[in-house]
Amino acid sequence: MWIVLEDLKIRNMSASAKGTAEEPGKNVAQKAGLNRSILAAAWYRFERLLSYKLAFLGGNLVKVDPRYTSVTCSECGSRDKGNRENQAKFLCLSCGHADHADVNAAVNILAAGTRPSKAVKPVSRERERGGLSRP
Ligand SMILES: [Zn+2]
Structure with missing residues (x-):
């Protein structure tokens, strides 16, 4: 787990x-x-x-570095402050992926924590x- x-x-x-x-x-x-x-x-x-x-x-x-987890697209990896429309809405300016901002960030956090890297x-x-x- x-x-x-x-x-x-x-x-x-x-x-x-x-x-x-x-x-x-x-x-x-x-x-x-x-x-x-x-x-x-x-x-x-x-x-x-x-x-x-x-x-x-x-x-x-x-525990993973929290930087950029909320502004990075969990689908295409595009990192842009503009991806985060507001506290709740995430809309990727590159690929159009839309999700609740917390869900998108949670996917990024899980991916960062389960991939082998120095950040883990x-x-x-x-x-x-x-x-x-x-x-
Ligand atoms: Zn995207």
Whole structure:
């Protein structure tokens, strides 16, 4: 079993958007809302729990670089910011592939995580190290 996640930098994403007096941040309220939702989702805990469960089940949890997963066409590989019409709609400017933006990104993430490359970082190795055992 393969489970592939975006390797989100939670700390960066949840850093304050307020900035400094000299360089005030932009979209502070928007980013604060994003921060709250990321923290509320407890992404880190989710990831840890997945990793823990997969150690028992023998699966692989891999994390991939999240860059461009949302603007790359899962059909033809074309990468263009214009492919992403809005938060929900993906429409490839090259081949016309249309999908929900999250579904298109999920296909890209799965493909990146299951193809052998340097970007793949298996994180479910507890079982191999003998760190966990079945109860
Ligand atoms: Zn395309």
